[in-house]
Amino acid sequence: MSVASVHDFASGKGHHDENFPVASRLVSARHRAPIMAFYRFARAADDVADHPHAAPEAKLALLAAMRTTLTGQAETNPEAVALRAACAERGLSVAHGLDLLTAFERDCTVKRYDTWEDLIDYCRFSAMPVGRFVLDVHGESRETWAASDALCAALQVINHTQDCAKDFRALDRVYLPLDILAAHGARIEDLGGPAALPALRAAIVEMAERSLALLDQSSGFAKTIRDRRLATEVAVIHGLAKDLTKRLLARDPLSERVHHGKLQALLLAAAAAARHTLARRG
Structure with a gap:
């Protein structure tokens, strides 16, 4: 199948659908935005990896685009752009997001x-x-x-x-x-x-x-x-x-x-x- 972006893989699942709380009201409001940026990035990548019909090569290509966007080498994925910006604002590394992508890449082949x-x-x-x-x-x-x-x-x-x-x-x-x-x-x-x-x-x-x-x-x-x-x-x-x-x-x-x-x-x-x-x- 031909896929233009990760949004073609979107499952429609949101943070309220998870088994465990994500940035709940228990968390201070000033910390929720970066946590939600991380969640949306993870959700987009997870939807790509779990798509039941797309070829592994297509999935890996989209995950690679997310990786290069997160590291600042491209601007192709809005979720990665948002997470990169959130990390920059807090002075945080993007390493945790890159680690997540490693797991989703494994899901495409393992x-x-x-x-x-x-x-x-x-x-x-x-x-x-x-x-x-x-x-x-x-x-x-x-x-x-x-x-x-x-x-x-x-x-x-x-x-x-x-x-x-x-x-x-x-x-x-x-x-x-x-x-x-x-x-x-x-x-x-x-x-x-x-x-x-x-x-x-x-x-x-x-x-x-x-x-x-x-x-x-x-x-x-x-x-x-x-x-x-x-x-x-x-x-x-x-x-x-x-x-x-x-x-x-x-x-x-x-x-x-x-x-x-x-x-x-x-x-x-x-x-x-x-x-x-x-x-x-x-």
């Missing part, structure tokens, strides 16, 4: 991940730059990066696990590591079934357990953040992720709903925010 370590390496580019960028916008210490990386990797793995059937059916993409599937006797083709067979269900449970381990690594993250509003949002995200992981332990994402409804997410967020506020005061 359909399988052999090991858990391979998947975490992918998260190093697809998820961890998001948290690092938000921390940089707030002027937080880079000592917070390790906990942020663990949380962001957990969020990515949770998304991959709950969407495992959809990713396989729509994109022939499997983020469940092949060694974990094999260890439980599951086959890739099982992802196309109406419900998870016992072997696949066991692999999904292991993915959820590994996500919980990452969440445990980041359990004290919110307490280390100086900005109180950002710390509250991180606590909310952590709470939502913990609940989603428990749902994955109990529900089959091939045949049951795992995602939170809006009201349920709101109630969980309010409870997590309250717990964090009380703990911080204590």
Whole structure:
């Protein structure tokens, strides 16, 4: 297909459609603009990489144009121009955006991940730059990066696990590591079934357990953040992720709903925010 710009790939998905808050009202208004610039850049690149019909070569060409625009060598992509400007205004590097593009470029050509370590390496580019960028916008210490990386990797793995059937059916993409599937006797083709067979269900449970381990690594993250509003949002995200992981332990994402409804997410967020506020005061 002939594609003029990334907008030909637009999914129509916005920040309110994500599983976890993006620049919510908890975040100070003065920090929302650069975070939203980063989100719109990421959303445009993600839509390119996830387009179900375009050839990999066409996707890679558009992602390359985003990369050269972000580094200032071209002016072809408005989302990259906006992010570059936001970074310049704050004196921030564009490195986190470039790392994201590396992940989306992989999505165009890599359909399988052999090991858990391979998947975490992918998260190093697809998820961890998001948290690092938000921390940089707030002027937080880079000592917070390790906990942020663990949380962001957990969020990515949770998304991959709950969407495992959809990713396989729509994109022939499997983020469940092949060694974990094999260890439980599951086959890739099982992802196309109406419900998870016992072997696949066991692999999904292991993915959820590994996500919980990452969440445990980041359990004290919110307490280390100086900005109180950002710390509250991180606590909310952590709470939502913990609940989603428990749902994955109990529900089959091939045949049951795992995602939170809006009201349920709101109630969980309010409870997590309250717990964090009380703990911080204590």
